[in-house]
Amino acid sequence: MKRHELSLLAGLLLTGYAAAQPVPLPNPGIPGYQFPEPESTLMQWINQPSAAHARNIHRHGWGMWAALTMPSGQTEYGLANAPVYLTWLTPNEVAALPADAAANATSALAAAPRQMRLRVPRQFMRIPGFMEKLQARLAALSQSQDQSARGVRDTSSFEMVGYDPSAAAFASKNQLFSKAALNKLYQAGNTSIPAFPSTAVTIKPVYKLVNKANMIPGTSLYVMPAWPGTPKPTPAMQSGGFPEEAWPGCVYIDAKNPGRSAAQSADASCSSPSAANTFGLGDFIRIPITAANAALFSSLAQNQLKQPVEPGDTLILMAMHVTSREMTEWTWQTFFWTPAPAKPPLPSSVAVAQARPAQLPWPAAHYAMSIGYQMVAPNQPVNGGKSVGSPVTVYNPYLEASFGNSVFQPPPPVNVGIYNPKTKTTFKGTLGIQSNCMTCHSGASVKMDSTVKPIGYATNFYIPRNAPMFKGNLQTDFLWSIADGAE
Numbered sequence: 001m002k003r004h005e006l007s008l009l010a011g012l013l014l015t016g017y018a019a020a021q022p023v024p025l026p027n028p029g030i031p032g033y034q035f036p037e038p039e040s041t042l043m044q045w046i047n048q049p050s051a052a053h054a055r056n057i058h059r060h061g062w063g064m065w066a067a068l069t070m071p072s073g074q075t076e077y078g079l080a081n082a083p084v085y086l087t088w089l090t091p092n093e094v095a096a097l098p099a100d101a102a103a104n105a106t107s108a109l110a111a112a113p114r115q116m117r118l119r120v121p122r123q124f125m126r127i128p129g130f131m132e133k134l135q136a137r138l139a140a141l142s143q144s145q146d147q148s149a150r151g152v153r154d155t156s157s158f159e160m161v162g163y164d165p166s167a168a169a170f171a172s173k174n175q176l177f178s179k180a181a182l183n184k185l186y187q188a189g190n191t192s193i194p195a196f197p198s199t200a201v202t203i204k205p206v207y208k209l210v211n212k213a214n215m216i217p218g219t220s221l222y223v224m225p226a227w228p229g230t231p232k233p234t235p236a237m238q239s240g241g242f243p244e245e246a247w248p249g250c251v252y253i254d255a256k257n258p259g260r261s262a263a264q265s266a267d268a269s270c271s272s273p274s275a276a277n278t279f280g281l282g283d284f285i286r287i288p289i290t291a292a293n294a295a296l297f298s299s300l301a302q303n304q305l306k307q308p309v310e311p312g313d314t315l316i317l318m319a320m321h322v323t324s325r326e327m328t329e330w331t332w333q334t335f336f337w338t339p340a341p342a343k344p345p346l347p348s349s350v351a352v353a354q355a356r357p358a359q360l361p362w363p364a365a366h367y368a369m370s371i372g373y374q375m376v377a378p379n380q381p382v383n384g385g386k387s388v389g390s391p392v393t394v395y396n397p398y399l400e401a402s403f404g405n406s407v408f409q410p411p412p413p414v415n416v417g418i419y420n421p422k423t424k425t426t427f428k429g430t431l432g433i434q435s436n437c438m439t440c441h442s443g444a445s446v447k448m449d450s451t452v453k454p455i456g457y458a459t460n461f462y463i464p465r466n467a468p469m470f471k472g473n474l475q476t477d478f479l480w481s482i483a484d485g486a487e
Helices: 003-009 039-047 051-068 091-095 101-110 122-126 130-143 165-173 179-187 235-240 294-299 350-354 437-442 480-485
Strands: 012-019 113-118 201-210 221-226 249-254 278-280 286-288 314-324 331-337 367-371 418-420 425-427 445-447 473-475
Touching (some): 051 331, 051 367, 179 445
Antiparallel strands (some): 286 314, 418 425
């Protein structure tokens, strides 16, 4: 492993010692749901807004979530009958596939060696001085004598990226994680990598580690911040975003309770654990740390965690970005754990929660969804549209809430805002809590011309595929995982 990869991995490596057996997205048996959905159908839902079409979009997002979290029937990382998403390959694994991997996707991908790499979310590296601030915070925590719930709460998180079998086979066939191959495409006159197939799905799961370092002393209660919902922007957020450290409340997990709880609320003061705000491990999609994998995991984790990883610790799934290439601009849905899933806070809603299908079992039903299949409302065409109307806010609290305005500067892209002709005002989002997945991912590209500026993240406004800013860049079909991961 290269030295710079170690820094990006941020010290977490969990090895499964098993061959990958990637499972395609299964059919969860939800009436009215199908995958892939024809692009024409999706565009009808988007371009002809109605309550019924909104429910169709919500059902589609929940259908993918149900499929991703279904039991795969196989063991991954020591977890029997692991969720389907855990069987998917990471970009590093895809890049390491043999040259003929695409010839037989199932058998070729099944031959890949498995390593589950977890790192501090790569997008956090866009926050100026992030690693320095992280190390300073960890150093302060290691010396802190504050043993209160607020003092021990866990504000760290770790992520990975996964490609479904069809996306992995396509990326491997076209060598999309090779900068040399990307340069060859650009030199041949291409402005973008080839379009992924309509079955392609990529994901970004986000985890926390339940361990003793973040428990109230003398108890089995692990403490973590509770997302309070989208706040009103403040000057402090403009400079520092709204990271977990700033979230006011907490929830508790009883590490000795492997089942589900009756809890449905957060502790607003982060000082009074009770049955109402103490959850069980069974309220989370999770991966147990065992004696078989703890040693290697621990050897690389000590500079990021307050104490070494031990058997008995648990990785809990906190969030997941999910995007599919069913339409030109991809579909965008993102999921996050919430204390009261029937009444989730923004950027989700009660209407979205009410669309959860009966086929979505616990604990997958304990997560909220933020979803949006357009940059602005009304929807604009892929090219030739205008940044007018109303914003469509879609983001994940565990991935974008920490973004202050510096993450989106300097341009490109230029934040043109969204002009509302009815109110004659312009919305101009400057923070992660005002962002839109499609807008941000539309800029995914690799700089190919040394005379141009690389394209950065964007908040929420319309960006056409033929925008002048793409000159000198190779678009990566909305996937930052290729733009950032190609070597």
